[in-house]
Amino acid sequence: MNDLKLHDMLVVAQQILVTFGLKLIGAFLLWFVGRWLIGKVVMAVGRVLTAKQIDSTLQRYLVSILEVVMSIVLAIGILGFFGFETTSFAALIAAAGVAIGAAWAGLLSNFAAGAFLMVLRPFKVGDSIESGSVSGTVKEIGLFSTTLLTADNVPTYVNNSRIMGDTLRNFSDAPHRRVDRTAQVDHGVDPRQVMAMLRERITAIPNVLTQPAPQIEILNVNDSGVELAVRPYCKPEHYGGVYFATNAAILEVLVTTGAVVPAAS
Secondary structure, eight states, X not given: OHHHXXXXXXXXXXXXXXXXXXXXXXXXXXXXXXXXXXXXXXXXXXXXXXXXXXXXXXXXXXXXXXXXXXXXXHHHHHHXXXXXXXXXXXXXXXXXXXXXXXXXXXXXXXXXXXXXXXXXXXXXXXXXXXXXXXXXXXXXXXXXXXXXEOTTSOEEEEEHHHHHHSOEEETTSSSOEEOOEEEEEETTSOHHHXXXXXXXXXXXXXXXXXXSOOEEEEEEEETTEEEEEEEOEEOGGGHHHHHHHHHHHXXXXXXXXXXXXXOOO
């Protein structure tokens, strides 16, 4: 009698194991086939986005989101096909998503800010920008942060949420940029002579624009003499060279005219 019960239990266990094994094999097959199909869909979508000349960073956003969503749908579909209760499973995923979202609020906010940067396009790779206390040339707009190459050639990573939440200055967006410098002229020298020489010298600097023309004007009159505003214009990519060349031109003119203000004793 006991042998018969043991035999029946072994038969039932064998049936359960065979059924479970077949379901497990079927689940793996469906998973691999589904992942293969998802890969094909993702590649097709990527080709379409490339053909539409969509920004490469935005492509990565869209393709990544599509792949994750389709993988989750595939997993839920496989579980439902084999008799698992997917309603509670979906609710569990939603609850887990809320918990993860709360824990990764900063990370997700950077991701969302990066998506807005892709859509709004306040700057692009190669632009010179300033966000908060950080300035440099945009090297890469990533999923969570933007890489800036500072003037001293240091890659600096700025959170996308910080860029979106702070004041942003794009120095490359306008067709030209103004260089603001000043020149202090001593009381004993005619400022009009210095202004004329400065105008001639500044205009001769390479990459200084003729339209708008350089501005050489009296900015202030103080105890030391007359302070001049020296303001040439150039294209954004020439700003650094024009800035330093303007300083050299100011010094040259001040020395030539004897307009250098003596140092205080």
